[in-house]
Amino acid sequence: MSGAAVTIRRLERSFGGNAVLNGVDLDVAPGEFVSLIGASGVGKSTLLKIVAGLDEATAGILRVDAGTKRPEVRMMFQEDRLLPWRTVLGNVVLGTRGREADGAEILHAVGLGERGDDYPAVLSGGQRQRAALARALLHQPDLLLLDEPFGALDALTRAAMQELLSSLLRQSPRTVLLVTHDVDEALLLSDRVIVMRAGRIARSLALPGPRPRPRGDAELARLKEELIGSLLHDEGTADTDKPRRVKRELQPHT
Amino acid sequence: MTDAVDKTAPARIVEQQERVPGLLRSVGWHLLPWLLPFVLLVLWHWSAVSGHLNRSVLPGPLDVVDVAISLIERGQLQHHLIVSLRRVAVGFGLGAVTGLALGIVVGLSTTARQFADLTIQMVRTVPHLALVPLMIFWFGIGEEPRVLLVALGVVFSVYINTVSGIRSVDPKLVEMGRSYGLTKPQLIWSIILPGALQQILTGIRYALGVAWLTLVVAETIASREGLGFLVQDARELLRLDVIVLVILIYAAAGWLADLLTRSIEARLLSWHPSYSSRAARS
Structure with missing residues (x-):
């Protein structure tokens, strides 16, 4: 399996005395797809940002190892973060030189072969996320970090993007860390689901069989119930910024 | 969709x-x-x-056209117009480049902002036209005070809009750029400046108006050439038709300058949905 190995030990991050990450230990094998789920504010995105190098840990060890070479780490965000003043192709090849041909090829792979010369403003939300995915993949990242990349899309587009991502990963495997709120998405795409709680890893659940998994499988349905159960357990303890209405809806089930 | x-x-x-x-x-x-x-x-x-309008109050349009033709035939109008245009161009260029450079430095660096912004804001509160006597005292009645006054009028509006344009660039785009390994110069060139461009251009358009206004004042003082001199001269000779002509030229020049900056805006911001017919379609 190609891709980087990630080693995280006792990782801590606090903002002004407020501990967001509180001793995270995590090992990700090369080529493994790991999903991080958990209530809002438990530090999933902070962990991802630290791995991406966009934030610094207060304490602890983070190692991203891609063998002899320097690991390529690329991140995809919930918003497409395309530069509106660059064409789609210009966005994909951002920061590179003379890679327009590769960029066009990758755009083709994500189904935007014809849209390279358009500005992002004329694309739909799903198309923009495709372009953002193409931009991340151009660098052949050893480690792909996905911060709720499909969270803002409608259900159909999200399903299409999930299909696309898993088929692209089948063609060229790489290590992936996905932060998501969507338990189904985590179960569908990943090898392992990590549940975070109060800045720590609360559970690590290895999923059976190869991915992507068939939707509607009985074993998966059972795992989903279990994961949702352990997520609901968190509501009220770690949740700080979720709307109150959601809390009330959920509480009767616990 | x-x-x-x-x-x-x-x-x-x-x-x-x-x-x-x-x-x-x-x-x-x-x-x-x-x-x-x-x-x-x-x-x-x-x-x-029809005689409803007393010509000693306001000459008719044909009188203005007549005087324009006679001034052009004597080569005076072109001469004064070119002198004025040169002053605006040099002063505007000087002020815009300075304002842009200052604005970029202060916009990008928190240290520079902390160091210089207060001073610049304080200097900005001085109405630049109030400096006319001081300028004449320092530089005499040559070209320098006029050009410098225009530059002074221009510099702050370009500066303020550049700083605020840079500061309002979406930090999420900057974060994306950093995570894609852009170097600092690449970050500035590909993300920060294009992101600030719209507001910088707004500042430049406004500054162009200020430049003309400043020129009118700067040229009416002890001038020997330029449109402002033409007006002063005409006032002394009671030539209302010349005065009206020059006012119309000022208006036309301002309008043309605005048209020019608008077309530059439309070109540079063609990606922007509100400037591009192509992008605005969907």
């Missing part, structure tokens, strides 16, 4: 074209903004020839 929009949009356009005779409507639409100036001009002319 876009596909659906793309299918409906052309259909709607076709519908509109069928409803009205296209060419006639389009020509009328483009002439509409000129209707009011034309009516005013006709009214002005009619008042002048």
